[in-house]
Amino acid sequence: MEKTKVLFVCLGNICRSPLAEAVFKHKVKQLQKENDFYIDSCGTANYHVGDPPDSRTIANAKRNGIEINHVGRQFSGEDFERFDFIFAMDKKNLRNILQQTSNVEWQNKVKLFRSIDTSDDELEVPDPYYGTEKDFQHVFEVVDKTASVLVQVLIR
Ligand code: 4NP
Numbered sequence: 001m002e003k004t005k006v007l008f009v010c011l012g013n014i015c016r017s018p019l020a021e022a023v024f025k026h027k028v029k030q031l032q033k034e035n036d037f038y039i040d041s042c043g044t045a046n047y048h049v050g051d052p053p054d055s056r057t058i059a060n061a062k063r064n065g066i067e068i069n070h071v072g073r074q075f076s077g078e079d080f081e082r083f084d085f086i087f088a089m090d091k092k093n094l095r096n097i098l099q100q101t102s103n104v105e106w107q108n109k110v111k112l113f114r115s116i117d118t119s120d121d122e123l124e125v126p127d128p129y130y131g132t133e134k135d136f137q138h139v140f141e142v143v144d145k146t147a148s149v150l151v152q153v154l155i156r
Helices: 014-032 055-065 078-082 091-098 133-154
Strands: 004-010 035-042 087-089 110-112
Touching: 004 014, 004 078, 004 091, 014 035, 014 055, 014 133, 055 133, 087 091, 091 110
Parallel strands: 004 035, 004 087, 087 110
Antiparallel strands: none
16 A cells, blocks of 8 residues: 655754654554655755754654654655645745645645644644744644644544
8 A cells, every 4th residue: 555645844844844753753653554654854945954953853852752863855846746745834834835836736735734633723833943942842742742633633
């Protein structure tokens, strides 16, 4: 059976989306479903192409029991073909992605990550880049909760 291909997208691909990728992979693995999924992340900006995730994100994730392994890359038009689901971390990134295609079928693959979790009204994962450890921990908790919902939605 074809894998379900899931892409997480933020701005820099060093804080939010590599965390979402790692947390979602962890949850899929716990359910022994890793062979059913291809999971990746990228950024709409190109500032951190080739870079590892932010050291604060790596350290925070580790404290929460999650190992992150990723190399930064920028979103490209080919991602519309390659992925089944494209989850943007905030509205600005959602708009940026949607502007890159006029194909409605491709546009329909793109959603706000937090829109999956209907138990709260917040739709954006806040950017922690200029924040403190408290902000990184908040991002972790949001991503962890949303990824728990997503895994239940996508598991087959
Ligand atoms: P991310 O956070 O989009 O969650 O990876 C950011 C990373 C870098 C920058 C902004 C946000 N930056 O301006 O370099």
